[in-house]
Amino acid sequence: MSANKIGAKRIGIIGAGQLAQMLAQAGETLGIEFAFVAPEKDACAAPYGKLFVYPYLDPKAEEALGSWSDLITYEFESIPVSLVEALEAKMAVHPSSNALTLASDRLNEKTMFNQQGIETAQFTTVDSLSDLEAAAEKVGLPAILKTRRDGYDGKGQVVIREENQLAAAWETLSPVACILESMVSFKREVSIIASRNLDGEIAFYPLAENYHREGILRLSLSLQNDPKQQEAEQIIRKVMEQIGYVGTMAVELFDLGDKLAANELSPRVHNSGHWSMDGTIASQFKNHLLAITNQPLQDTSVQNATAMINLIGSIPDKKLVAAIPNAVLYDYGKKPKPGRKVGHINLTADGNNDENFIPNVIKLLNMVGQQELVGELLKSNFYNHKK
Template identity: 40%
Template sequence: MILPGATLGILGGGQLGQMFTLAARRMGYGVWVLDPDPDCPAAAVADRHLCAPYDDFSALALLADHCAAVTAEFENVPASAMIYLEARIPVRPGSTALAIAQDRVREKTFFQDLGLEVAPFALLRQEDDVELVARKLSFPAILKTTRFGYDGKGQQNVTTASELPAAWASLNTPEAILESRIKLVQEFSVVLARSVEGMMVFYPLAENRHHHAVLDLSIVPARIPEALQNQARQSAACIAEALNYVGVLAVEFFVEEEGRLLVNEMAPRPHNSGHYTIDACVSSQFDQQVRALCGLSLADIRLLSPVVMMNLLGDLWEEGGPDWQKLFQHPQIKVHLYGKKEARPGRKMGHVNALSSDAERALAVLETLRQDWNWPR
């Protein structure tokens, strides 16, 4: 076990790195952050910020020399960096989980190999693949880059097969993955933590709503049939076991019109849809991230209050920012701002958690704010 007083390292200093750092420091640990952005949110709260590229081996050597263990804020850390660190200190989760999550085709194939269902997909690598894929999949579909896509970035809607060549060219990528659109009824996520000993705990499922492919709301408890919730937890546990995973893992699911459960993707880290845990659970997903990294027992994940999490995107700042006075008039709302210096459309600047006696009332509070701000549903 790594006990308080030790120093932990994290690759990535965005809001997830910031929230990890705050949890770790509250629990008595020092934190070093490696991030190339001099203004990254975690820099303001970490003991030391190594402002360097993720594959800067002199910076990685400093982490290895001064940190008892290292984790990552996001999955697109270079594999070479993780392998270098793994040879020297504990890295949790390991490079295998990150490598799978970095590549959409490898990720979906991994799910299929475990016997889990995914939306129909096909890989495009050369021009001859276009005609084959067009015959294989139904349209409309979504064309995505195989790597580095998130929050709707790196993807194009494709209504018919004839649009496919132009859509692929617009992505400017040597390979892409095409996924058939499904008749979607619900989206939700499972956030779990798994310890060094293999113990797992599951947070209450979050029912998710997206706007322009960016997470908008997470509603907890999720209004999902219990049988589907159990199936999702079993699927997420299967993924974690297959990876011998240590840390916090999020798995996103789709529910088809016919009630079939499909795995969408995994995030080998805390997740945006798990931010409700900071205010509504006994222990947050970031507390669990610290505990798993340090080889400690996992904490209680009990839900203390129904809650709805809403992201605050940079679009709100285009007209001068949210109406803070109206926001703070609601005593049920907990505000989390990330300290990002530049607001851009679609950029996550913060989030709020609305807590109430039931999720519908919490949702109503946020809907009132939407009307006041003319915020899109």
């Protein structure tokens, strides 16, 4: 396909990390060219398009990307809203600056959820130590102090269990604006991903069950016919339609047993949806591109159960991974570094009765140093359903 309905043959992406890389890879079959703007000269998306190396607030970033592109998107929410607004004044940008404003500030995000009748943890704003002391009285302890902006992968947050920890917690994150959230007692963490095009068509992906360590996603499991699927779809539909969202979005959710509560949204393709690259006909990346170019969205149903294992810090022995049937390793080409997402492995089951699927997930978890997740996985509803 060499063109699309709105004629966008060149898509500019703000950011040039692994999400931009995977978007460009998905666009190869759609006849789309890509350019990226980012301050890093060694950005991992660079081999897949044209890279403009500028700080995001440099006027040259806006000029270069805007003059080259037919359409703009972005790969993460920690970018200046002002850059998106400036580009939006001249051309189509999806998702919009409104979506970015909501998702890049935890107060805006949670307020929006509540206004839509979507449950969240109890929260209140914190701008000083005295605010934090008052918030702890209101919300109760234990609780989590989080920066309103720029927190991801466990960064920008402190768990507070006792009153005598308040001053140290504030000292850790101050002087930036924060919120204090109550701790939520949940049965599992899940996420719903959906894509919505300009015509308002929405394609929902099956829920993923997610496992985190140190605030970083380690394992996602695609869920077929999950009883919470419809409720999750209603939540993300409300959000998308309320803000006129265009593109792929993720909403992370707490399963409280009787209902779901929203944790946060991401106005972009999401780590917990990487399993879709091998587990569905159309990945979250392909449907994002189809959505922002206003084309019909493609099939999102699960073909076979799929596990996604994040590779944090380093890439394992590729020969060992290749020896496991139906395992695919994605190397982002990033320098190894503690805490850095450098790749992921997708493992698909061979049909619905694949007795080797869970054992192979366990092999991979052990291979990448995630032994502590094995016990948690074996206790999960996912495992007991697959037995």
